[in-house]
Amino acid sequence: MSEQVISKDLWEAIPKENKDAEIISRPSMTYWQDAWRRLKKNKLSMVGLLFIVFMVLTAIVGPYVISHDYSTQELTLANIPPSMEIYQVDEDTYFYMHSEYKLFDVTKDGVLVEKIKEIENDMTNRRRVYNIDGNEVVLDYSYAVKKAEDNPEGIKFKLLLNGEEIKPFDKVHNKTYVFGTDALGRDMLARVIYGARISLLIALVATLVNFFIGVLYGGISGYFGGQVDNVMMRIVDIINVIPLLLYVILLSVIIGSGLKSIIIALGSVYWVGMARIVRGQVLSLKEQEYVLSARTIGASSMRIMIRHLIPNAMGPIIVSMAMLIPSAIFTEAFLSFIGLGVSAPLASWGTLANDALGGLRSYPYQLFVPSIAISLTMLAFNFLGDGLRDALDPRLRK
Incomplete structure (x- = not known):
């Protein structure tokens, strides 16, 4: 049997666009790796993240580095400017x-x-x-x-x-007191650092409350729907109607004013916004095919919610938590400013601002220092929240 000869004229060169079609333009990434890649491109978000890391490290290490204590009074050195x-x-x-x-x-x-x-x-x-x-x-x-x-x-x-x-x-x-001293001769730098600890504690409480109470409550309400959803959301409406300030005043009467009453008040009411967000996400996700598949193979409702629905809603959850944290910090500062927060000699940015009002004309730095700390912290969290919102949105993936 003779061999068939194939002519070269029967061959055609592949166009360059078809030749490069199978080339992988970038390495394969997971959802979270791609989100981190996009977050790093947002300069304001990275500035906010670096400031938050700096504030955390300062609040932890700062009191052991500076030479003055936040509560030590030196009346002879009162109101020394920076x-x-x-x-x-x-x-x-x-x-x-x-x-x-x-x-x-x-x-x-x-x-x-x-x-x-x-x-x-x-x-x-x-x-x-x-x-x-x-x-x-x-x-x-x-x-x-x-x-x-x-x-x-x-x-x-x-x-x-x-x-x-x-x-x-x-x-x-002023090399001895970098931020100056207050009316009792206490180091403003030490008190601002201690105020950062209070703010970080409030941020931690708000995060834990939103995650463990708000996410689970909203997830259960959205997954089961119907009468269960109706009852649970009416409870949220009732809690949301009562102002937070009233909670704090009532708790201050019962257990006394201070950080404890603020933490309990935030833990009682601060999760309702997160519950609404998670409920909306779960209502839209529970109709997806993978949820039906999980039901078909016998997965329990709790397993479906914890292993499938909530992880797929983590993008909006993380963004919402990043946006709610500065609101919680400002709430604590406001309550301390009006006298419902931490008590002396504890230092909070709100109490520092309140103490500075009496000498505002003569010693304005005493108000500027805690005010700038509050403003920079809230801006940092807001910048980070904006960046997370863009980075975690799958519609913006490129």
């Missing part, structure tokens, strides 16, 4: 004059040493005299009460060194 204008006496001697007309011995770099005791205090003429390393320093603050026509330049005080007026030598940062 930056100071220092005056020079000689080459090695400097002092800082407080807005309350008190003098403090400081170094050239801004390290507080001690309060300088006056040798003469003439309150009638508003004049104080100090002896600093053999030099006479006179503080004349009588200008502050003079009339405008007698003090056209608006001078508040004059400092005289050995009879000659001196001006500020330099403005330095």
Whole structure:
């Protein structure tokens, strides 16, 4: 039998687009790997995530690193600002004059040493005299009460060194108290770090409550539906109608105000929003084919809900938790601000803001520091929540 010869003319070159059709353009990824890849492309979300990690590490390690305690009072060093204008006496001697007309011995770099005791205090003429390393320093603050026509330049005080007026030598940062001190001489940095611990605890409580109560409650309501869903959602409506502030006030009357009453109040009512979200997700997912297949092979309702429905709804659940955490942190700060939160000497960002109101005009930094901490934390969680929403949405996969 003769062999059949196939002519070369019968062959045709494959087009380049068909040749490259089978090439894998990127490695195969799971759903969560792809979500992490997309999240890393969102710069604001990564900034928020890094700030949250930084805050967690600071709250855990910070109290062991800084040299001051959050509750230790140094009344002689009260209301010291983060930056100071220092005056020079000689080459090695400097002092800082407080807005309350008190003098403090400081170094050239801004390290507080001690309060300088006056040798003469003439309150009638508003004049104080100090002896600093053999030099006479006179503080004349009588200008502050003079009339405008007698003090056209608006001078508040004059400092005289050995009879000659001196001006500020330099403005330095406070190396002893980086964020300054409060009205009782407590370190603001230590108290802000401790306030971060309170906020992280509230965030942890909100996360656990939303996950274990809200997810399970909403999952059961959405899966069984019918009369069960109707009754469970009416309970949610009743709980949702009563304001959180009323819960906290009632708990404060029963068990006293403090962090414990806030945690119980959040644990009682903060899961209702998550329950609604999970219920909606489960209502749409329970009609899918894989749920019918699980029922066919005899899987129990609890197994279907825990192993199939809730894992497939984890995207919206995680996004919702990331969005609800800053709301819980702000709620705690607000309750502490109005006096229903943690009690002294415990420090919370809300209590720090409340304590700063009395001296807002004279010491605005005492309000700015906790306010900035609250704002940055809420922005960080919101940025992360926005990034998670985009990263976990399968419709945006590329």
